[in-house]
Amino acid sequence: ELRPATMTIIVEDIMKLLCSLSGERKIKAVVKHSGQGALVxxxxxxxxxxxxxxxGLAIGKAVGGLLGAWVTSGQFKPIPQIITELPPAEQQRLFNEATHLECTDTVQLTTLVMGSEALQQQLLATLVNYVIKELWAEIQYDD
Known part of the structure; x- marks a missing residue:
């Protein structure tokens, strides 16, 4: 049975674990839904x-959409960089989604995850799903 992680597993440690896993797999993302593009x-x-x-509104909307897309068409960023740039509230949301395993502390969780390809894949799937759904990002795998 899955249950919430205990308080001894802290957000920062889970973010480091997610950074490590996504960094090893060279997963990158580009955030498509940007406030700057929307403003333009x-x-x-x-x-x-x-x-x-x-x-003029119709033409402005079309031109604005193209300009907005151009402004936000950034390069793909490594997922670890995106994770570290997340505001604390978003890191907490990601933490809540990622920590559903029964572990009592970060060391136990890290050992469990690093020893199991299936758990690594599960955690990475949670991370990728979060990045796609919450950050409206496009994912790229370099492997």
Whole structure:
């Protein structure tokens, strides 16, 4: 039966474990849903609407969408870098999703995970799912 991790397993240690696993597998991601891109898109659509009315709004929305995509089309970043850049609240959410194994401390959890390819795959699947769903990212595997 799965149950929540105890308090002796701390968020920072789980983030290090996830960084290690994803780093070994060279998993990268690019975040597609960016606030900066949304601001560019919205601003250009707004200006288009002010200048050209409804047709200007449509054109502004299209041009803004392209500009927004261009602004946010960054390079793929290694997942460990993304994990370390997550705000504490997001790290806590990832921690909650990742720590469903019955362990009493970080050492026990790390030993258990590193000794089991199946558990590594399960943890990586949780991480990839989180990155795709919560960060709206696209994943790239270098292996």
């Amino acid at each position: 898109t919205g601003a250009v659509a707004f200006i288009g609407g002010l200048v050209g009315g409804p047709p």
